[in-house]
Amino acid sequence: MKIKYLAVFLLLLGQAMINAAEPYSLFDGKSFQGWEGDTNKSFRIEAGAIVGGSLSNAVPRNEFLATKRAYTNFVLELDWKVLGKGVNGGVQLRSARIPNHYEVSGYQADLGDPGWWGCLYDESRRNKVLAQAPAEVAEKIVKRQDWNHYTIRCEGKRIRLSINGHATVDYTETESGIADGGIIALQIHGGGPSEAWYKNIVVSELP
Numbered sequence: 001m002k003i004k005y006l007a008v009f010l011l012l013l014g015q016a017m018i019n020a021a022e023p024y025s026l027f028d029g030k031s032f033q034g035w036e037g038d039t040n041k042s043f044r045i046e047a048g049a050i051v052g053g054s055l056s057n058a059v060p061r062n063e064f065l066a067t068k069r070a071y072t073n074f075v076l077e078l079d080w081k082v083l084g085k086g087v088n089g090g091v092q093l094r095s096a097r098i099p100n101h102y103e104v105s106g107y108q109a110d111l112g113d114p115g116w117w118g119c120l121y122d123e124s125r126r127n128k129v130l131a132q133a134p135a136e137v138a139e140k141i142v143k144r145q146d147w148n149h150y151t152i153r154c155e156g157k158r159i160r161l162s163i164n165g166h167a168t169v170d171y172t173e174t175e176s177g178i179a180d181g182g183i184i185a186l187q188i189h190g191g192g193p194s195e196a197w198y199k200n201i202v203v204s205e206l207p
Contacts, residue, residue, distance in 0.1 A: 023077075023204040026067060026184070037065035038102075042188065049199035052188030055084055059194060064092060064104045064185040072181035073206035076152040080111065083145060084194030088112030090121065091198075092185035093154055098124060104185050109152050109161050109169075111196070112189065117142050118161055118168030123187075133161075133168035141166045147197075155206055156180075 029048040032039050042063035043052050053059045072094070082089050088111065095106025105124040110116040118133030118141070141163050142148055153160040157180070161169040184203070188196045 021205040023075075023202050025200075025202050027199070027201040029199070032065075034068055035065050036068055037185075038063055039065070043186075046197075049197045050186060050201075051195055051197050052089065052186060053084070053087075053193075053195045055193050055195055058192055059188055059190050061190040062103060062187060063190075064102075064187050066092070066095075066097065066104065066183045066185035068183075070181050070183055071154075071203065071205065073155050074153075075204045075206065076150070076154075076184065076201070077203075078150050078201040079147050079199050080150060081143075081145065081147045081197045082111055082194070083197070084192065086113060086192055087194035087196065088116060088187075088189035088191065089196030090116075090123075090187040090189070091150060091152060092123065092183065092187060093152060093159065094179055094182040095123070095185055096179065096182050104183070106179065106182055107159060108187065109150060113138070118163045120159060120161060120169045120171050131169040131171040137163065137166070137168055141168075 026034060027050060037043055043050060043065045050065060052063060090108040090110045092104055093107040095104045097104050103124045108121040108123045110119040110121045118137045119129050120131040122128055122130050149164050151162045157173040159171045186198050
């Protein structure tokens with residue numbers, strides 16, 4: 001009987017190993033391969049990072065650099081820093097381009113002052129904060145003008161965010177008709193001179 005249970009356990013373990021995909025990089029540090037967006041003016045590559053915006057000129061409107069393929073269940077890890085007064089950026093999840101428009105629609109792991117750090121926002125869809133991060137995130141967790149780390153886990157209806165190893169949001173979708181898959185995108189928000197930097201972008205797809 002013990003041998004039978006062991007065989008079943010090994011079978012399940014083997015299946016789990018097959019289903020757990022190895023993490024892989026979405027950005028090679030030197031090209032926009034696998035991404036699409038305004039790479040002429042809004043986004044550039046500098047020092048191995050994707051940079052949106054400019055510290056020399058105002059950012060005229062929201063811009064997004066997006067993956068060319070969609071993702072549903074995954075863990076996304078990336079490093080980011082935002083520079084400039086009133087800067088705002090974010091990472092779009094399970095999103096979609098709005099036809100004939102520069103905006104995208106979907107979940108956003110938000111970044112920026114005064115209180116957007118670590119929040120989950122619904123960009124160009126419900127246009128509201130779906131889950132508010134604790135107030136102490138900006139003061140105790142975020143390293144201003146320096147590199148930080150986002151961990152984003154999308155699994156079924158549940159989305160979890162953490163910054164620098166500290167959980168900020170644990171949200172479960174309850175509304176029907178909300179897409180459970182879509183593109184990943186990096187945002188620089190329209191406004192004054194500012195930059196959003198992103199690097200070490202790695203995804204692990206989940207079953």
